[in-house]
Amino acid sequence: MARYVWALATKQDNLWIKWVHAVYIKEENWWDYRHPVGCSWYWKQVCEVKEYLKTKISLQDLTGVQKYSLKGIYAKLCVEGDHVDWDKFVWNRISIPKHRAITWLIMKNRLNTADRLLKYGLIHDDTCQLCSTGRETHEHLFFQCDYSRKCIDLLRSWLGMVSHQYDFQRTVRFWKNSRISCFKKKVLAAVLKAGVYFIWWARNEAVWNLVGWRPAQIVQRVKSLIILRINTVIPKKTSTANRAWFELLKSR
Ligand SMILES: [Zn+2]
Known part of the structure; x- marks a missing residue:
């Protein structure tokens, strides 16, 4: 799910991103976005992962990851001293x-x-x-x-x-x-x-x-x-x- 958060933050060019923008995010800023009450639980989880990442790294740090790798993002989280x-x-x-x-x-x-x-x-x-x-x-x-x-x-x-x-x-x-x-x-x-x-x-x-x-x-x-x-x-x-x-x- 962190992959989706990253893909949305870095505005990757794919169908799922376009679909999510059309259905959920619309004109809103992804980093500040809050999911609606009645959305699917899977989308809620993606938003939860985003909220968690927000407490650990900045948007600049996340978008600084050129090619997605969970390990790369995790390494950034660990820099923060999270044991x-x-x-x-x-x-x-x-x-x-x-x-x-x-x-x-x-x-x-x-x-x-x-x-x-x-x-x-x-x-x-x-x-x-x-x-x-x-x-x-x-x-x-x-x-x-x-x-x-x-x-x-x-x-x-x-x-x-x-x-x-x-x-x-x-x-x-x-x-x-x-x-x-x-x-x-x-x-x-x-x-x-x-x-x-x-x-x-x-x-x-x-x-x-x-x-x-x-x-x-x-x-x-x-x-x-x-x-x-x-x-x-x-x-x-x-x-x-x-x-x-x-x-x-x-x-x-
Ligand atoms: Zn029980």
Whole structure:
């Protein structure tokens, strides 16, 4: 999503930019633009990423990035002294770019969860729509919520992992310190990021479209997407042992 923010800021010449200008931004200045209430959740996320970038870098810095690279933008953010210990977790080629972006927002507590909307007076109830019991905060959705725990448990059993850790930050620390191959680490990170992306997606489906998805359906989506992704980007130098492990995942 940071790519879209950058593309809009640097006025890239492509159809999507023209479309967004015609439908949403119109005559407004992109850097000061606020999204309308009824727009799609995806467009809201793009605007949220833009708001986050605004707190970290100037428009000049962003437009100074000639050729888009998430790493390049991230390097600019790090110059500001923003301490992060999850860089390798978020940024690797195996994971899907939009999953990285959502993970980044979660890590920074930047999603518009119900507790935040309630605080702004935009809604009257911050009950989690996935479990109907807890308050919808970042901590609850990732992963105190029974619904998201079920998703995480199913994904763990797919990966053959034994862990009962449900705190997102701690899970990332556990991932960092675990002694497994680099390839496996990247795959686990990609799966977890896809998991949180789809939990947020399921939440939006429940809130905006009143559609309920079962955890097993969410997990099935994650699995197919991850397998497709790895098949496409698997590095040539991947060892036979790692390839065999991936084949095993595909068969489960
Ligand atoms: Zn919940």
